[in-house]
Amino acid sequence: MPEEFYEKLAETRHYIHAHPEISESEFKTTAFIKDYLNELGIEVFSYPLTTGVIAEIGHGNPIIALRADIDALPIIEKTGLDYASDNGAMHACGHDFHQTSLLGAAEILKMREGEIKGTIRLIFQPAEENFQGAYQVIEAGGLDGVSAIIGYHNNPHLKPGQIGLRSGAIMAGVEQFEVRVQGVSSHAARPDLGVDTVLVITSIINNLQQIVARTVSPFQSAVLSVTHIEVGTTWNVLPAAGFFEGTIRTFNPVVRLSVIDKFTKVVESVAAQFGAEIAIKWGNSPKVTYNDEIITPLISEQAKSYSEVIETLPSTGGEDFAAYQEQVPGVFAFVGSNGADHAPDWHHDDFIVRDEALPTAVTYYVESAFKLLGYYGGESDS
Ligand SMILES: [Zn+2]
Numbered sequence: 001m002p003e004e005f006y007e008k009l010a011e012t013r014h015y016i017h018a019h020p021e022i023s024e025s026e027f028k029t030t031a032f033i034k035d036y037l038n039e040l041g042i043e044v045f046s047y048p049l050t051t052g053v054i055a056e057i058g059h060g061n062p063i064i065a066l067r068a069d070i071d072a073l074p075i076i077e078k079t080g081l082d083y084a085s086d087n088g089a090m091h092a093c094g095h096d097f098h099q100t101s102l103l104g105a106a107e108i109l110k111m112r113e114g115e116i117k118g119t120i121r122l123i124f125q126p127a128e129e130n131f132q133g134a135y136q137v138i139e140a141g142g143l144d145g146v147s148a149i150i151g152y153h154n155n156p157h158l159k160p161g162q163i164g165l166r167s168g169a170i171m172a173g174v175e176q177f178e179v180r181v182q183g184v185s186s187h188a189a190r191p192d193l194g195v196d197t198v199l200v201i202t203s204i205i206n207n208l209q210q211i212v213a214r215t216v217s218p219f220q221s222a223v224l225s226v227t228h229i230e231v232g233t234t235w236n237v238l239p240a241a242g243f244f245e246g247t248i249r250t251f252n253p254v255v256r257l258s259v260i261d262k263f264t265k266v267v268e269s270v271a272a273q274f275g276a277e278i279a280i281k282w283g284n285s286p287k288v289t290y291n292d293e294i295i296t297p298l299i300s301e302q303a304k305s306y307s308e309v310i311e312t313l314p315s316t317g318g319e320d321f322a323a324y325q326e327q328v329p330g331v332f333a334f335v336g337s338n339g340a341d342h343a344p345d346w347h348h349d350d351f352i353v354r355d356e357a358l359p360t361a362v363t364y365y366v367e368s369a370f371k372l373l374g375y376y377g378g379e380s381d382s
């Protein structure tokens, strides 16, 4: 990457980093991206999105989508960087890096427009952190006509120049549950006259821990964590109601459905045993980020020409990129962004992404787009 171009991208990232906006409030970020693309002569389309930008380079089929997320987190930054944010929000997940690399890719693709046989759709997606943005983009028609989609997340545990990839699950399916339990209040000294909500909740939680231990294959994996319980107010009254919440993480769509099904059965049957009423509420969270088994090896093979490709383990975190992969084949990679021994993880107030990682991210977008245009356009070598 020419020095001047690299400097421009690093400067762009620092600007975006210093002006973070949280999910569904990315108004200035949206305006910044639109201006940037306009300046490059790239057509921005008016999709019904409150925040986020969709633009295209080239025309006709096939359409290959490149996606970057643009939102920040409500975290007070403590990196001490000279371009640190001071507005109470922080790009602590590195989405400043993602959108900058897509802007960089856009500039290169625009220069190489003559080579594009089809369309490259750029999706600057809002609201990844609250898992709503991908659904908003799909609802707005942003995935219409798309043959395949490319995305990535920076990974601070890989070095700049490294790309982590695998076919199948690369990020977990996330379930968020909340269970409300309704018993019957009584004096603590007369539990026989009530339905003891405390005992119902603790019994349910004990039984839930049997699901992963005793129904998930030893060759598969899942996590079920209850993280918050509220029940009762004092020592001599058995409370009428309470609730608990938590999360399930899985990496296989079949295991995911099985664990959800068993969860429901355990909660219902234990509550029924005591005569308590229950209501289960599931959050709107992403399914498994599942890399297509046909196109992922193509992208992985090609990435070896410009980066060090690492067969990565899946992350137990979730990504709403999964929503796109439910509709079209997609590839989601990890792009190395730090690699220091104790590099802070995503969502930490001292999280740092290194600019030196930008060229690999830009090349990943550009080369993957051309690879898939060739593949879906019927060329064997592109
Ligand atoms: Zn995040």
Ligand SMILES: [Zn+2]
Pocket (backbone or CB within 6 Å): 093, 094, 095, 128, 153
């Ligand atoms: Zn993120």
